Amino acid sequence: MTPGSYVVEVIVENKPLARDPEGETIHQNLILKGGYKQVTGVRAGKLLRMNVEANSPEDARAIVRKLSDDLRIYNPAAHTIQIRIIG
Amino acid sequence: MVKVALIQYPGSNCDLDALEILRDVVKARTDLVWHKDLAHDDYDAYVLPGGFSYGDYLRAGAIAATSSSLRVVRDAAEGGKPVLGICNGFQILVEAGLLPGAVLRNSALRFACTWTRLRVETTRTPFTNKAEKGQVLEIPIAHNEGRYYLDKELIPELERNRQIVFRYVNEMKEATEVANPNGSIDNIAGVCNQKGNVMGLMPHPERASLAVLSPDNQTDGRLIFDSMMGTMHRPGVYNE
16 A cells, blocks of 8 residues: 555547547548558547546546546447556 | 526537527527526426537536536436437537437538438427428538447337437438438437437527528428427327
8 A cells, every 4th residue: 555646547439339530530541641551440539647646556546437437537328448557 | 387498508609599599489488597506497398508518628518417407407307397408418418318329529520510401200209299200300510529329239229219309311301321411320310318308419400490590491490499388388298
């Protein structure tokens, strides 16, 4: 247990079956056009970086998980989220 | 006399258009209510207007959906009163969980501002009970995030429950890809809750309720407001 301030990132993306026209456009019209054929797909999303006071990294992650669900940081009908501690 | 609440959020910008239609055209007693001042379910119907509440930050409608006004709207909805969300109002109702699905960024990544044809898919709602099933209404859209989304496997259930209220169609009344202005799944332009008394749609009926505002002098949008008024005079009496 190391109480302190943690940096937690939330990444919101469209579900895999929900089309992501922004990612598709970046892929087709920028990356492939620029010659980077090795890149076979792009998904665009939204990143929220939060500073969280918590007792431990697990605690910080749990707080962010709860607020993401309670306050609908994402719409579960169309989005997925990933939560990661970066520091 | 029945009374309508038109709820204003910071960033609402179609509120006065809707107010004019409700008060001067449909002749409904209507209060423009600041969202924080809506504390009790004192009205017979609620309208959430279009605009860009809270700057569309996070997602269109996501922040307004946490306003305390939604508690009152939820109570009213549970009590069976008509609740109408137009454009951003639709996005708010979806984000508040009063309507199913999500409204995502247009597939063309462009703001879409154009007249559309909407086919009435059900007349069981208080907003379509003066329409004929299959009737086509010409009503304009103006939005950047209007792509209705629901997992494909949930669409048949939505259809079965008669929750799909409007689809974008062409002049032959067919729901084609070309007639779909924003990439909405199954050309869906408007949906309702299971009970049918809460409805949201991306198009703007208040912009199609005066002949002078439409390219061919029609007032198709009025049908939605007239239906709502008719329902309030006969509470609980819907079609079908």
